[in-house]
Amino acid sequence: MTISGSISGRTVSGQPVSGQPVSGQPVSGQPVSGQVLLLAPHGRDAAIATALVRDAGLAAVTCRDIAEFHAAIDNETYFAVATQEALIAADLRPLQAYLAQQPTWSDLPFVVLTHHAGGPDRTPGAALLSEMLGNVTFLERPFHPTTFISVARTAHKGRLRQFEARARIDELHEGEQRLQTALVAGRLGSLEFDLETGVLSTSATCKSLFGRRADEGLSYQDLVASIHPDDRGRTLEAVQRSITSGIDYAIEYRTVWPDGTVRWVEIRARMVFDRKGAKRRLVGVASDVTARRNAEEEMRGLNEVLESRVAERTAELNAAHAVVLAEIEQRKRTEEQLRQVQKIEMIGQLTGGVAHDFNNLLMAVLGNLELLRKQVPLDPRAARLVDGAVQGAQRGAALTQRLLAFARRQDLDVVPTDLGNLVRGMGNLLERSVGSQIELQMSIPDDLPRALIDANQIELALLNLAVNARDAMPDGGVLSIALDAVKVGAREPGTRDDIAPGDYVRLRVVDTGEGMDAKTLAKATEPFFSTKELGKGTGLGLSMIHGLAVQLNGALRLSSEPGRGTVAEIWVPVTAEPAPAAPLALAAIEDAPRATILVVDDDALISMSTVEMLEDLGHEVIEANSGDRALEILENNRIDLLITDFSMPKMNGAQLAVAAREINPGLPILLASGYAELPANINIELPRIAKPYQQSQLATEIARVLKAPVM
Structure with missing residues (x-):
């Protein structure tokens, strides 16, 4: 078999037909749902081509003329076979118009049966057909059945790849629709500001946050003019700072609607560039936070009234009764702790729900990538791309585990574990993680009782603490890791109540680093709080460890002073249960x-x-x-x-x-x-x-x- 010409005009020559048609296997393992169209109104071409197409495992439909041929073509057609004389003698303008309007994924293949020496490089009419039909393979008659089946399989495989492209396009469209649905359901408006043209594009939900109807315009100048005069200066400064430095844009400000209504909005956006680093855009979302801001203001007012009343009452009690002052102080601490617990619980519920939904999306991504790697032959570059996608999805999965740990909703595999062996086994990993400038000291007794833990999560927690300690000692220092057994008795008035009475194994991580002041220490376990520069920490490490410890019925305790380092303790309960059976081989x-x-x-x-x-x-x-x-x-x-x-x-x-x-x-x-x-x-x-x-x-x-x- 010889092939000449371009993809849009190939010529294939073969041997004359002799004997019975050569049987062939289906082009793919996919069920046959489409069909092959045949236009060969003269001689035995139609009968021979039909037999060969069916031998190739494909359904064939024979058309009597160009009108019937054109009427039968649709997006499910595999490819078309036609004789050159049938096409040249017909009015191809309707067919050409149909082909010109094909979807972007579609390029319908044609196999044109020519007379000997009738290819596009020898016959002007064939060249014209190549130009009009686009994706054409010319097959010279007489041809061998094997040649015809090979050409049919090639055309079929090419069409199946087009169908796969259609499926991917449909999936992307579905994903975009889901995103839009999520934005609408969450009352989140989308916006995009083109810094080169000054054009602001907003969704209907975004317009509603500024008091506009969906059919009303909202230019960037309109948006700036709607900002409350007292907030306009800091808002524009934040925009300029994001444009200049490329940092994310996040701000809350008041907006004045056309009818005079004042509402609070939150805008979060980031700088996006095209592949060449030009065409800068700020892309983000907007949400109405009026209810929250009003609630905060109301709470602030109530707190001020409460603090005023407490101060007055405290002054009265100071004069007469000092174990009472202590009780009031304890009550104030309890109320503050309750407010923090309620705040963290609310954030935890939201975080857990988002992480759960994100896990479902990652499930589909990781599963499909794993099957793609096994079932599709990949060249080295494609393999690297698939590996990169898998690693990115796995990092996303690790992040969701942190979110679920903070929300205390991750699925823990809690089993009796020798914590001493676990920490010893991490020795080399910890040494590599902290670097040669830091001296690693480990104190692990041999007779520790087993603890009820999730080994993988504890390893992750210890690694997080070690990396935090390393970052706190940029000029080197000492990192001490120790384990001991601790018994907690009945609580006494005034003592810490973050851990119930019982037997525990305590993991202590002590560094000689910069330490934290009291204000920073109080915020250390809050979600998304970080003292590291942007891009070097998620702010979820300590909050994840805190959530993990609580979920294990233990506790995380932190103590620190500026210049004197930090002590982090993870307390986990002891168990008398035996070690679990070995996993399946x-x-x-x-x-x-x-x-x-x-x-x-x-x-x-x-x-x-x-x-x-x-x-x-x-x-x-x-x-x-x-x-x-x-x-x-x-x-x-x-x-x-x-x-x-x-x-x-x-x-x-x-x-x-x-x-x-x-x-x-x-x-x-x-x-x-x-x-x-x-x-x-x-x-x-x-x-x-x-x-x-x-x-x-x-x-x-x-x-x-x-x-x-x-x-």
């Missing part, structure tokens, strides 16, 4: 039986990714997008394992598990979730897998569940 996972698995998830992206991973492991998979549909399937099918998401509308995963066990009491069930807690009214214990999970984790959990007794 790799051979046990690989030898696990192939099963019929029912996957239930209301998120189509998550469901698709999980199904692909399970089928790649050799399991037979049935999909359901709701609890009701899953129960119907369980009634009518033999299911070996149920894998269900927890957070679903109408019927959550735990409720589905209860109903499923009524149908099949012995059914193994695996619950997928990013949360640690189940509702208090669900009386069922289920093995769980935390999102986002990878294929290897999924295989391990399936092997464990199928071999374990039903709970």
Whole structure:
């Protein structure tokens, strides 16, 4: 076979047809849903081409003339086969108009059957067809069946790649629609300010935050004019600072509506550049924070009144009763602690919900990337790009774990653990992390009792503390890590109440660094608070450790003074439980039986990714997008394992598990979730897998569940 010309006008020559058509395999493993159009009204060309197309595993439709040919073409057509004489003799303007209006992903392939020496480089008519039809391959007659099937397969594969591009475009469009839905649901307005043209683009929600209707204009000058005069100066300074330095723009200010109404808005934006570093834009979101600001003002006023009354009452009591002054002081501290707890709990609920939803998105990204790497041959550059995407998604997953730890909602794997062995095993990692300028000292007794911890999270917490200590000692110093057993007795009046009485293992991390003053120390565990420069810390490290310690029924204690270093202590409870059994061996996972698995998830992206991973492991998979549909399937099918998401509308995963066990009491069930807690009214214990999970984790959990007794 010889090929000449460009992609838009190839000429393929072969041997004459002889004997029966050569049978061929389908071009891909995908089910046949499209068709091949044939236009060969003269001679035996139509019959031969139809037989060969069908031998290639494709459906063929023969058209009598150009009108019928044009009417049959649609976006699902694989490719078209036509004789040169049928096209040259026809009015191709309607067909040319159709091809010119194809979607961006589509470039319909044509195979044109020519007479000998009738290619585009020899015949003006063929060259004209190449120009009019675009994606054309010329096949000279007579041809060999193998040549024709090869050309058909090439055209089919090219069309399938176009279909894949269409699917990716649809996914991107769906993602954009979800983003817009999220913005509308959260009453967040989007805005974009082009610094080169001075044009401000805003969404309808954003316009409403400035008292404008959706059909009204809102220029940058209008926005500036709507800022309250008392806030205009600092707002414009913040804009200029972001433009000059490139730092993120975040500010709250009052805006005056056209009807005189005064509202508070919060604007958060960042500088965005094109690939060449030009065309600077400020892109961000706006939200109405009037209710919060009013509540803060009201609270501030109430606090002032309360403080005034407390001061008056304190003066009266000072004159007569000093163990009373102490009681009032304790009450004030308790009230302040209560306000902080309420504030952190509110932020934690919001953070936990956002992290849970983000975990679902990362689940789809990581799962699809893992399958893509296994199933598609990648050149070195593409492999690096896939690895980069996987690493980015894994960093996102690690960040969500920090968020969930702060919100005390991450799914912990709490088991009895020898904390001494764990810390010793981190010695080399800690030495590399702190560097050669810092002396690392470790004091670990040999007879420590086991503690109830999540080993991975404790390792992450210790590494965070070590890195914080390193950053606090830029000129070198000493980092001491020690473990000891501590017994906490009954609380006495006036003592700290952050930890319950009992036996604990205490992990102490002490540095000789810069230390913190009292004000900084008080804020150290607040979310997103950081003393590091922008880009060198998320402000979630200590808040994550605090959330982890509380979730483990322990505590995080910090003490520090400027110039005298910092002491961080993680207290975790002791247990008499034995160490857990060894994990399943790799051979046990690989030898696990192939099963019929029912996957239930209301998120189509998550469901698709999980199904692909399970089928790649050799399991037979049935999909359901709701609890009701899953129960119907369980009634009518033999299911070996149920894998269900927890957070679903109408019927959550735990409720589905209860109903499923009524149908099949012995059914193994695996619950997928990013949360640690189940509702208090669900009386069922289920093995769980935390999102986002990878294929290897999924295989391990399936092997464990199928071999374990039903709970």
